[in-house]
Amino acid sequence: MSKWQERETVPDLYNLFLAAVLFLSPWLFRLTNEQGKVDLWITGAIIGIASLAAIIAYRDWEEWVNVLMGVWLIASPWLLGFPHTRAMHISIGMGAVITLLAFLDLFLHYEKRHPEEFASPGGQEGPHP
Incomplete structure (x- = not known):
């Protein structure tokens, strides 16, 4: 079975797709908050690179980068100052x-x-009985 056919690469493919959506979300959702736009661009790029690396040659650290970036997306609206905006909802989700x-x-x-x-x-x- 080739590396591309393993079932374990499917979550990486989904994360790669979500990274692309994150990167494009300022245009897709017409975001106006500058901090939110930059955060989604940078975080989307990092997640995309880590997911692509995990698809090519899997290492646990690539998934831990995605975990950290996911947690960052959840916390960043309050840390960067864009709560109660459309960018916040996208970031948390x-x-x-x-x-x-x-x-x-x-x-x-x-x-x-x-x-x-x-x-x-x-x-x-x-x-088990």
């Missing part, structure tokens, strides 16, 4: 989804590397 997808990808790769931790006792599949 996208940040939550990007963080969730990055954690999902980390879990999927961890599970693949440590299958014995997720195996049923006795080697049987199904519910």
Whole structure:
């Protein structure tokens, strides 16, 4: 199975798509807040680069960068001073989804590397009595 066909790359593809939407969101949603626009451009570019790197050659640090950027998107409206704007809603929503997808990808790769931790006792599949 090639690297492109692994199921674990799907969250990275979604994050890459969301990064493109973040980067284009100042134009798509006609944002007027300058701090919000710059934040979405820079964060979208960083997430896009990290997601593309994870698709090409996966490393855990790339997903942790996406987790940090997702958390940054959630906190940045208050830290940069654009609360109660359209940019805030986009930032928080996208940040939550990007963080969730990055954690999902980390879990999927961890599970693949440590299958014995997720195996049923006795080697049987199904519910435990």
